[in-house]
Every structure is written in C-alpha cells, then in structure tokens.
Amino acid sequence: MATRAFAATTIPGFAIVAGIAFFALYAPILTLVAYSFNDSNAISQWGGFSLRWYEAAWANTAVQEATLRSLTIACSASAIATVCATMAALGTTRRGAFRGQTFIYVMINQPLMVPEIVTAVALLIVFASVKVATGYNGLMYLIIAHAAFCIPFAYLPIRARLEGMDLSLETAAADLYANPWQTFRHVTLPLMGPGIIAGAMLAFVISLDDVVITEFVKSAGQDTLPTYMLGQLRRAITPEVNAISSALLALTVLLLTAFFLLTRKRD
C-alpha cells in the first residue's frame, strides 16, 4: 500500500470518534447557553432572543446574596490557600529531600485523593459539634473548609514554577550582600509571581465551583451560587438557572484563558 508511510499515525475511525466526542462535549453546554437567551417561559420552546432571564436572576435577592457569599468565600479561601501553599512550596522544593517530606506531600495532596462526599461528611460531623459548642454559625466554617481543599490546587502550579527556577539568581543576590529577606522580596518572589497568580486563580475557580462540601458544611441560609442552583432542582429548572450557569461558565472560561496565558509565558 502506497499510503502507509504517510498515514502511519492515522488510525481509521479515530478522527470520527474524536469529532463525535468534541460535539458531545460542547453541544449540551452550548444548548444551555443558547436557552439562557430564550424569551419563552417553556424551557424547550424557542421564543426569540432576550436577556430577561439574566435580568430576572440579577433582580433576585436570593441570587444576589448567594453570589456575594460565593465571592466572599472564594476570595478569602483562595487567599488563605495561596499564602499557605506558597510557604509550603518554598519549604518543600529546591533544597533536596528531607525526612518527613513525603508526609507533607501526602497531607497537601490528600484533598485530591479522598472522595469529596467523605470529606463533606467528616466536616459535617466535626463542624456540627463545633457549632453547638461555640454557638458560632458564620461563614468561617465554609472559608476554612474551602481553603483546605484549595491548597493542593494552589500548591501544584507554584511548586512547578519554583522547580523550573534558576537558583543562581538568588546566589548572585546573596553574593551582592542582599540579606535573605531582601533576596526573597526582590528576587525570589517576583520570579514566583506567575506561579502564585496561577495557583490563586485555580484555587478561586475550585472554591467557586464547589457543591458537595458546601452543601454539607453550610448552615441554614448560607447558600452559595452552586448550592442555590442545586436547591432549585427540587422545583422545575427555570431558564433563570440557565442564565446563572452561563454567567458562571463565562467567568470560568475567562479565568482559564488568563491562566493558560500566564503559565505559557514561562516556556
């Protein structure tokens, strides 16, 4: 067969399956977005283009409160997680392995391994007792829970950035009589910058998207946007939920694009 050499990497049918896969991945999401612009009460009937569901969602006080709560939690949790992860990354890279380092790795990556439902149940049990004991029912429980499971997502890009960094710049700074703090402040930290921002953004997205742990940890009246949406399911899904979903989707895509641009720069 003459075509063999040129088609060595092509396997018959694979491109078709890939095409179907991409169609299947995007068709439902795009349908959801399209129907969020639908000017009709019936969800499966097209009644022309309209922004009415976005306006309805925007005017809904429950949605407003949930949005504000989601943003508060995601900002606080990703900030805490990023600071912790940056410190841990500095402590566990570039200096050779030490005793107990594996333990630190396992602890940090633990939220990636344990099923979310198990962590959710564990936090429900612990926080239920703490809530009774202290009488405090505020947002701190959610912020702490989110910060904890965001740590690995912030840690991994920061560590990757640190491992790719050249130690000689810091040695040079030290040779030029910079003290350790000056070296860190003016050399290490700026070089780590993109990794830290990337880590913070991943942590933010992960916190913003969380459903299961939030659902179990939240006190009454502490709905975040995802748990509000899940709660709406008990009634019929309204196009309003489509509008909220589409807005969240747009935010995710925006952050992801920024994340890719940030992490690509270093190559």
Next chain:
Amino acid sequence: MPSPQDRARVRNGWLLSAPALVLLAMAAAGPLLVVLVYSFLEAGQYGGVEWAFSTDAWFGILFSKDIFTDETMLADAHLAIFWRSVKLSLLTTLITFAVGFPTAWFIATRAPRARAMWLFLITIPFWTNLLIRTFAINEVIRNEGILNSLLLWAGVISAPIQIIYTDTAVLIGMAYVYLPLMVLPLFAAIDRFDMKLLEAAYDLYASRLQVLRRVILPIVKPGIVAGSILVFVPSLGAYVTPRVLGGGKNMMIGNFIELQFGQGRNWPLGAALSMLLLVIVMVALLAYVRAANKGAGHGH
C-alpha cells in the same frame, strides 16, 4: 550526624509547611479520624450518636436484622446500591476509554498549534463546574428535553423516551462529566509516544490491529491506568450527578451516605460507609501507584 545547615533546612521545611499542615489537619485529614471513631458508635435516636462502642454500623453495611423475628439477613437494598455504584463506575470507565482513546490520539497527532487548541477545548469542560455540566446533560435527556423534542419532531418516536431518572441517565451523565479526566492522561502518554515506532512496525509488515495491540497499547499503558483511575475513583464517590440525573431512586454510594445523615438518621452507618468508600479508593490509588512505577521501569 546531620550538619547544622541540614538541620536548619529541615526545620525551615517544616516551619514553612506548618500553616498548610495545620489547616489540612483541621479541615481535611483530622475530621477523617473522627469519622472512623463515629463508625464505631451507636446511632442516636434523632440523628447524631450515642457515645457507646458498637460494631452495629459496620455490621449494618451488609446485614440487617428483621424487627420482628430478630433474624439476620443480607441487606438486599444496600447490596443493590453497591452493585449499581460499581457497575456504573466500571461502565463509565469503559465508555470514557472507548471514546477518550481515539480523541486523545487525534489530539496528539495534530500539528503543534492545532494540538494546543484541541487540548484547550478539552480543558474547558474539565474546569467547568460539574453541576453546570450535569444541568446541561439534564436539558438534553429529560422528557421535554432537546433529544426527545428532536426525535418527536422527526417522527422517530411518538412518545418521549424515559431516560432521565434511570441508571442510563446517570451513566450518560458520568461519562459526559468525566470524559476529560480520561482524555488528559491518555494524551500525556500518547504525546510521549515515539511515532517512528509505528513506521518501524509497518515496515516489518505488522497489520493495523497488530500495531495497535502490540506497539501502541503496551507503551501508553501508564496513561490508560492513570485515566481509568481518575475516572473510576470520582465515579464511585459521585454525588451530584446521580442526585440530579438519577432522581431519588437511583442512588449511588455517595447519595446513600448522605441519606444516613438526613432522613436515615443513622450517622454511624453513614460514617462506616464513608470509611468503606475511602478504603476502596485508597486501594485503587495504591494499585495505580504500583502500576505507574512498574510502567516507568519497563518504559526504558
């Protein structure tokens, strides 16, 4: 004897990691130990626990006692839920592999720029909120959804097909939401694959099937194992997808655990089930680590 610098280095490592470790011990690892303790307590009458040692919860995973005759028997309802969870998770893994392998191969064999674009297209759904993706599938398969509307309009069917609130719906949903988790590691493995081996195999008169079975699959095996674990583990612990698409009836382990903390009012049983799920997941992950190490050993 470790030198003073060595000791300072170790101390710094621990000190710098301390805030992260404290947070994780408080809100991730520590609470797991509490769950373990709870699984050995007695259930409180209105939820919660009585502080008395008991193995009822672990016993109750598989067996139940008849209220009237005090006879012990297998808890069929529990077994049905476990079987559904394992069956759906395995099927999800198979489907995502069958679709994901050709997709990953397609992406890995594009020119560099196109490859980055296709890869980004896989990554977007990967990072998109799981709830939103589940809603999207819900829109497609429910009785008044796009699929049924299209089929009705085309005259293929005369009444909507009941997909939503069945095991099939849960399966479709899980395969949909976890497909990127299969494609990404497969892509990483295929990307490292030396395409010259294909030409070599074809030059030696291997057929396409032989090339696939004897050359490609053995070399990308670590990626296959990684993808399967990454899909199987969250499928087994799935909560949102079965809740949204399966309705109340088609529970998986995750929903069954939640039930124990809600209407079921059996916290110890919920705790024991959580521990069981955790053990299964850990065994799967250990198997993965061993397979990955082996794969790395053979690869060179």
